[in-house]
Amino acid sequence: MKVLILPDTKAVCHKVADLISERIKEKPDLVLGLSPSLCLMPCYQELVERYRKGQISFRKARFFSNDEFLGFGFDHPLSNAYLLWSTFFSSLDVTTENVFLLNGTAKDPVAECAEYERKIKGAGGIDLQTILLGLRGEVGRNEPTSSLGSRCRVKTLSPDEASHNGRFASRECPKYSLTLGVATMMEAKEVLLVAIGSARAMAASRVIEGPITSSVTGSIFQRHPKCTTLLDEAAATFLKRKEYYQSTSL
Amino acid sequence: MRVIITKDYEEMSKEAARIVVNRLKEKPDLVLGLATGSTPLGLYRELVRIHKEEKLSFAEVRTFNLDEYIGLKPDDPASYHYFMFENLFNHIDVRKENIYIPDGLAKDPEKYCQWYEEQIEKAGGIDLQVVGIGRDGHIGFNEPGSSLASRTRVKTLDEQTIKDNARFFPRLEDVPRFAITMGVGTILEAKELLFLASGTEKSDIVAKAIEGPVTSLVTASIMQIHPKVIAVLDEEAASSLQRKDYYRYAEEQARRFEGGFV
Numbered sequence: 149m150k151v152l153i154l155p156d157t158k159a160v161c162h163k164v165a166d167l168i169s170e171r172i173k174e175k176p177d178l179v180l181g182l183s184p185s186l187c188l189m190p191c192y193q194e195l196v197e198r199y200r201k202g203q204i205s206f207r208k209a210r211f212f213s214n215d216e217f218l219g220f221g222f223d224h225p226l227s228n229a230y231l232l233w234s235t236f237f238s239s240l241d242v243t244t245e246n247v248f249l250l251n252g253t254a255k256d257p258v259a260e261c262a263e264y265e266r267k268i269k270g271a272g273g274i275d276l277q278t279i280l281l282g283l284r285g286e287v288g289r290n291e292p293t294s295s296l297g298s299r300c301r302v303k304t305l306s307p308d309e310a311s312h313n314g315r316f317a318s319r320e321c322p323k324y325s326l327t328l329g330v331a332t333m334m335e336a337k338e339v340l341l342v343a344i345g346s347a348r349a350m351a352a353s354r355v356i357e358g359p360i361t362s363s364v365t366g367s368i369f370q371r372h373p374k375c376t377t378l379l380d381e382a383a384a385t386f387l388k389r390k391e392y393y394q395s396t397s398l
Numbered sequence: 399m400r401v402i403i404t405k406d407y408e409e410m411s412k413e414a415a416r417i418v419v420n421r422l423k424e425k426p427d428l429v430l431g432l433a434t435g436s437t438p439l440g441l442y443r444e445l446v447r448i449h450k451e452e453k454l455s456f457a458e459v460r461t462f463n464l465d466e467y468i469g470l471k472p473d474d475p476a477s478y479h480y481f482m483f484e485n486l487f488n489h490i491d492v493r494k495e496n497i498y499i500p501d502g503l504a505k506d507p508e509k510y511c512q513w514y515e516e517q518i519e520k521a522g523g524i525d526l527q528v529v530g531i532g533r534d535g536h537i538g539f540n541e542p543g544s545s546l547a548s549r550t551r552v553k554t555l556d557e558q559t560i561k562d563n564a565r566f567f568p569r570l571e572d573v574p575r576f577a578i579t580m581g582v583g584t585i586l587e588a589k590e591l592l593f594l595a596s597g598t599e600k601s602d603i604v605a606k607a608i609e610g611p612v613t614s615l616v617t618a619s620i621m622q623i624h625p626k627v628i629a630v631l632d633e634e635a636a637s638s639l640q641r642k643d644y645y646r647y648a649e650e651q652a653r654r655f656e657g658g659f660v
Binding site: 297298363 | 401609611619622623624640651
């Protein structure tokens, strides 16, 4: 695992945007897995900036999303699909048919998840997967003790997780999520694992330096052949080998 | 991992039987992996009852047992052959030729273990494997330190295991020192695992296996990387789990979507 410690959120987002841009330049029809998190919006905004300056095109790129809330359709302002469209896709030259998002209002959510796996396979697998590390070290909505071999499926959200999810008033808190499985994400050819802020410092240290355990689903990425973890200073607080990572980041 | 917490041993056994019966109804020629010991006894009792009262047939089922002691004859009351026939096979309509239990008297154990693996493969792999856990965290007879990629082989038993199992033998010295066991890698290849545990003496090791690090010191912890595991525990065995409330909550919710929650 490559660990990059950067001064602040802005620097982290800049770096994520750099890496995505590089890969798209190498492979214009890149298959990009997107984390639909508010925290990562500055990364996506940075990409929008670069597109506006004519530095990059997304016309051939293909997109998948990590998760969606069950019962929240594309037109629901709190859905992940809406978030990604309104802040990202709509400002770019994406080809609509190349945007594959989980449908939170699918009649048969279990079948929707199986179909999503097939779509990923059909695209040749995810080339670059972005993941925002959860507060408990989870990836996607793979709650602690989710199987490390899981595939895309409907997952029950912890009630506490649902309630501290800032986007929702308690009344409309989603109970379930459609999420890529841990194994689905592990199959991506390259992974960018992002941790920002002191609230994620403990999670980051467990993921990077702790034992591999389903209690911290991100820890399995220690086994990924090409995973870069990007942290700001605050998220790197508890890393034991911080100095080593800093020396290799130069 | 899907974790179902039941009131007591009786409920654990019934819940486990319900899962086995469901799979059997979906696939009458189910390839069923079986375990021995006191934990699955209730499950077997329940299966026998359902076979007799509800006419559930095992005629097309193929079974593979996890392990057997080296040196015990099949008619030795302490052997797993004896256990399986006594507690399950003699009371259901499974065909003898469809029953596989490692042969503790095999002349060439190494070759035999390879043959056993081939039979699993020929059957199309195990659909549902019942597993228990030893107090030292073993799955099958894969004692602490066993390779997490191991295949069926001869394994030396741990002191703890020998002591724990002495109650099934006349004297401590009679407990065999070796066993043939499916490897951890073999068990992981089963399409689905049904993990049973009961009693307070298992609670700490259950918590380690389900929520602790994946480590060869607790070979059962490898279940965390399996895509489809259902753990059925009684209250006592579940008592040291940190995420008990979540499992209960998720289980309530999960009933709405069959099969999508692991």
